[in-house]
Amino acid sequence: MTAARHRGRSILLTSGLAALLAAVLVPFYWLVVAATHESREIFDSPPPLLPGGHLAANLHTLQDTAQFGRVILNSLLIAVIYTLCAGVVCALAGYGFAKYRFRGREALFGLLMLGLVIPAQVTLVPLFQMMAEWHWLNTYQAVIMPNLALPFGIFLMRQSMAALPDELLDSGRMDGCGELRLFWKVVLPPMRPALAALAIFLFLYQWNDFVWPLIVLRDGASFTVPVALASLQGLDETDYGAILAGTAAAAIPMALVFLALQRHFVSGLLAGAVKE
């Protein structure tokens, strides 16, 4: 291939993909634009293509109709607590399965991975009844507890931990390190990139989770962001300006966090996903 032809092809491929990406990103752009307009302006013809000045008013409406400040706080607290607790559970289990040989290891791991295949819907009704019996409805723990032992998180951690050299652990033991201290002082520090990936995954998973919170949160003051947004959409007179402002308020920060940390996220996720 001549250099000129090579360049021509390169430009063609790059611009073609750029056009496709632009199409994929249209909903994001439109979300930002719509969030800053009044409801009736959004449905004008032609629709608004540039940001307007109604964002603050929309957020105000959101606060009045759905206690949105409280809702954001709920989502934030739940996602942070969940990320910390599930992160510990998954990292501990992943390490146990990756770095020890013990009786029943394969069977127990297989049992946990069953959770990947069994549809969540099978447990929806009994879990709801359990939460009701324990008087956990409308509480944070009802949202957080059932998904702490997330099979995908355990899978991810086992894959990443397996890459840790045994010599590192042995030398830690030589120095007289107990098993738990070994985990804390020797295993976790080099695992930081994988843990970052896990943390982003867990946070996003919880922040965006819809069905389960929808079922156990019955009272507006305990709603998380997705539940609150969906409940607003169900109203007879839907204020789309407000809803979309809320959607943007929930989606844009997540996208930015993801952009900032994506190097860890994508590589960490892939390390777990594709290794055989």
Next chain:
Amino acid sequence: MTTTLTGRAADRAAPSRGTARRPGPRRRVAPYLFVLPALLLFAVFKLYPIARSFVISLHRTVGGTERFVGADNYTRLMGDPLFWTALKNTAVILAVQVPVMLALATGLAVALNSGLLRGRAVFRLGFFLPMVTGLVAYGIIFSVLLNKDYGLVNWATGLVGLDPVPWLTDPLWAKVSLGLALTWHYTGYNAVILLARLQSVPAELYDAAAVDGAGAWTSFRHVTLPGLRPALLLTTVLSTIGTLQIFDEPYVLTGGGPDNATLTIGVYLYQNAFKYFDFGYASAIAYALAVLIGILGVIQFRFLGEKT
């Protein structure tokens, strides 16, 4: 500390018997303690509910009391036209949207892997971004974008003289809309998984194919596709499981309508459980779904898993 010393002493004594790596007592208990929290939580919040769900599916609530009805809920399921509609809708999405999406993702992965592409990192990131958006958020965005009379999409197609499309209000177009939303959300994610696998295909294989005079298509068929097989298996299985359970998108986008055109098994289950509070019937639907997922999973592993 003393126990640690004992453990070390045992380790030191061991080599004479040729088992240098035999673990001390502390190390034999440790793994169980590491996996215990996960197993306990799993047992309480997954295994127990799975068993309980089966018991519920054998009962019916009559006037606030549970009555054992045996397999009645399952018999009812077999003769329930709405269940078959939901099953059919789910199957259509599975048969149409999943292959289209995976083909797109494969093409995207190959393009992203190409040495001809400039600014690869930006593209990889951009196409992954829809995955980060929550289901409810993008459901709401799409429901407004696709509004027949006021939506941006119909406005744009109107500029080039096309008639407005009843995206969400016509049974066929509602299915198309659902497919579009799903494709938008998951293609980039699958592409990134495939891309990672593609990067581990040795470049020598492509060189060898080129030496043998293989064109782009031949080397794609004989080098790229076989190399992608494990990742394709993974993405196919994940997409199948995800599609069979699909709930959020139809719930937010169309509510299962119009005329049940986007009623999925997930939505039907939810309606029965949390709208009609018919927990027994909902549990029967859940079990039917679990069996379905099990069967399809096994078939896919057999079909795609061989020769790897």
